[in-house]
Amino acid sequence: MRGFLRTAGLFGSVSVAFGSVLWSQKKTQPDASNTPSADPNAGHPYELKLVQVVFRHGARTPLKTIPDVMEAQWVPALLDPPPHTHINYVVTDLQGGPRPPAPIEENYRKNILSGGTFPGQLTTLGMQQLYDLGTRLRKIYVEELSFLNSxxxxxxxxxxxxxxxxTVESARCLIAGLFQQKQKEIVPILTTQAESEILYPNYHGCKLLKARCSHRWAESSTLPEIAADLQSIHSALGIADHHRVDFILIRDDMVARETHGLPSPPALESWRDTVERRAVDMMFHVFQPSNRQNLQLSVGPLLHTLLDNMDEKLQGTSSEPNRKLFLYSAHDTTLIPCLMALGIFDKKWPPYGADITVELHQNQQTNEPFVKVSYIGEDQLIPGCSGVYCPLQEFKQAIAACSLNVERYHSLCDSTEPEP
Structure with a gap:
């Protein structure tokens, strides 16, 4: 696995992303004719039935640092957990058994950053960001709508x-904020082994995704415009030619420093916008945004899971009939393809703690189900939907090209095909 991680460039939070320059985020104000009042007592026709939140972890230490430049000091004090984020929790596999091995985390811990911490670790600031996301969700679903228990x-x-x-610690902090550390039972945080993970584009577990994307990673830095800018920033920062440093690595280190108020090379300041733009350009090239199969293989099973959860809620077939909230703690490289599949990517890298929230509503008179999607607290109009509150069948059709059931996913992943 470690060899493949090097091939892919960066994994975890910077494993892959997807995009289309033709798609843009649409921040809209809901049409009053198609939107229930925010006041739960106003007699609107819709009833909230289910909420699902896919979110990025909080601020962290960089996955790698820019070589040959001034190093930031990533000291252990930057990782101290705030007391108000503590809860009683346990990490299990999907069946409630022992936590699976974590080869990705083990790979991070083979290296130590200057200052003494490991790469990719959630910081105190990151914990607070997820606690704050939890308090935002609490305000809506506990205090305003009385949808969840306190x-x-x-x-x-x-x-x-x-x-x-x-991501585990981010989930913990969100729960602490959402319920203000109040719990009737221990909080189970479920996870799975790396080979079967569907909460990020899984190169290790999907041979076809690896076959379609791996060589394009190396190719992305050689595209004429990207290569020219990369050579220029290497010269500006004094990075030796033998170092394999691309815009994604530079961005990761740059944003981690900025977020934590740590010094960056002065020469990097004038390159900031270029770094952001070229990092996304690289992702576009790797994932061929015109090819829907890349999105299918990356987040198709996750999207299908979200739909299944809604169908089970409506049909009353869920094994947990009282379940009202699904939380999925993931990565920027989870959110980006999800945003692409939904047609609302704004061509900006999702910030730490960003969330996609999917609400299921039901018309109390007709029983017709509706879906509302928000991104970082902003309601979204999904292309193919007739309104912000989108009839469920329209929503399913809108993402049908990218949604993929697990059986079909495994069938595709086990196959190989020549690169077009």
Whole structure:
């Protein structure tokens, strides 16, 4: 696995991303004719039935640092957990058994950053960011809508995370903020082994995705415009030619420093916008945004899971009939392809703690189901939907090209095909 991680460039939070320059985020104000009042007592026709939140972990130490430049000091004090983020929790596999091995986390811990911490670790600031996301969700779903109970119970809330420490801890902090550390039972945070993970584009577990993308990683830095800018920034920063440093690595280190108020090379300041733009350009090239199969293989099973959860809620077939909230603690490289599949990517890298929230509503008179999607607290108009509150069938059709059931996913992943 370690060899492939090098081939892919960066994994975890910077494993892959997807995009299309033709798609843009649409921040809209809901049409009053198609939107229930925010006041739960106003007699609007819709009833909230289910909430699902896919979110990025909080601020962290960089996955790698820019070689040959001034190093930031990533000291252990930057990782101290705030007391108000503590909860009683346990990490298990999907069946409630022992936590699976975590090879990605083990790979991070083979290296130590200047200052003494490991790469990719959630910081105190990152913990606070996820606590704040939890308090934002609390204000809506506990205080305003009285949709959730004021304390945690696993019958009502499902918590799923990738098997990486920063996402597990991010889930913990969100729960602490959402329920103000009040819990009736221990919080189970469910995860799975790396080979079967669907909460990020899984090169290790999907041979076809690896075949379609791996060589394009190396190729992306050689595209004429990207290569020219890369050569220029190497010269400006004094990076030796033998170092394999691309815009994604530079961006990762740059943003981690900025977020934590740590010094950056002065020469990097004038390159900031270029670094952001070229990092996204590289992702576009790797994932061929015109090819929907890349999105299918990256987040198709996750999108299908979100739809299945809604169908089970409406049909009353869920094994946990009282469940109202699904939380998925993941990565920027989870959110980007999800935003692409939804047609609302704004061509900006999702910030730490960004969330996609999917609400299921039901018309109380007709029983017709509706879906509302928000991104970082802003309601979104999904292309193919007739309104911000989108009829479920329209929503399913809008993402049909990217959604993929697990059986079909495994069938595709086990195959190989020549690169077009």
């Amino acid at each position: 304390s945690f119970t696993p019958a009502e809330v499902y918590v799923r995370s990738t098997n990486i420490v920063r």
